[in-house]
Amino acid sequence: MTTTAPWHATILTLYPEMFPGPLGVSLSGDALCRGTWALDTRQIREHGIGRHRSVDDSPAGGGAGMVLRCDVLGPAIDAAAPAGDPRPRLLMSPRGKPLTQSKVRALSAGPGAVIVCGRFEGVDERVIAGRSLEEVSIGDYVLSGGEIAALVLIDACVRLLPGVMGKLASGDDESFEAGRLEYPHYTRPREWEGRAIPDVLNGGNHGAVAKWREAEALRITRERRPDLLANDE
Numbered sequence: 657m658t659t660t661a662p663w664h665a666t667i668l669t670l671y672p673e674m675f676p677g678p679l680g681v682s683l684s685g686d687a688l689c690r691g692t693w694a695l696d697t698r699q700i701r702e703h704g705i706g707r708h709r710s711v712d713d714s715p716a717g718g719g720a721g722m723v724l725r726c727d728v729l730g731p732a733i734d735a736a737a738p739a740g741d742p743r744p745r746l747l748m749s750p751r752g753k754p755l756t757q758s759k760v761r762a763l764s765a766g767p768g769a770v771i772v773c774g775r776f777e778g779v780d781e782r783v784i785a786g787r788s789l790e791e792v793s794i795g796d797y798v799l800s801g802g803e804i805a806a807l808v809l810i811d812a813c814v815r816l817l818p819g820v821m822g823k824l825a826s827g828d829d830e831s832f833e834a835g836r837l838e839y840p841h842y843t844r845p846r847e848w849e850g851r852a853i854p855d856v857l858n859g860g861n862h863g864a865v866a867k868w869r870e871a872e873a874l875r876i877t878r879e880r881r882p883d884l885l886a887n888d889e
């Protein structure tokens with residue numbers, strides 16, 4: 657049982673049926689049922705304009721696609737997160753700061769997040785400034801909407817909440833936590849298709865195991881992501 661208010665995500669979307677989606681199963685789903693975290697979705701279209709509840713319009717200056725209107729998103733955000741709501745307001749956006757494990761840690765240590773999911777060509781720039789939205793990207797590629805990006809962000813945050821992963825929760829060893837990628841894992845059988853588990857892992861010498869893992873983590877990081885080591889002070 658949690659004694660404090662649960663970590664709370666509010667999602668603004670045109671597709672609320674995409675939530676909780678995959679977050680409704682396994683560790684995050686169990687934690688959602690237990691009340692360790694809470695999720696609510698707001699249909700942006702409820703703030704749409706006119707009889708057709710229109711939410712988008714063609715881009716000023718011309719060009720392809722449609723843009724989410726600021727006079728729709730603004731009121732939608734105000735209704736979902738009134739002034740005084742302490743949660744950060746995020747806009748999922750390929751232009752945003754790339755999401756990192758340290759950002760995930762910071763978010764999961766806070767009260768939750770209000771997350772705006774874009775669609776079409778994106779959102780009117782004025783609402784980003786007018787509602788102090790922090791743009792967050794999940795990587796250098798373009799999705800068709802912010803919903804899957806929001807699911808990624810929430811999944812990464814929720815698994816760090818106290819009690820969600822049980823004993824695994826320390827997560828200290830995991831990729832990115834120490835500015836490097838994780839060492840390789842093995843389990844039974846000892847030999848498979850001629851490939852054996854490295855001897856050191858069978859010996860029960862915890863010191864030697866720790867040393868081997870550290871060396872492997874460093875080797876793999878050097879090979880695959882030297883940029884992570886360069887970021888180390």
Ligand code: SAH
Binds near residue numbers: 747773792798
């Ligand atoms: N025209 C935009 C892309 C719009 S994609 C551009 O070129 O930058 C539509 C929506 O999908 C975006 O508003 C955003 O909410 C979401 N989205 C797309 N790619 C994303 C990414 N890498 N990270 C986070 N959100 C993304």
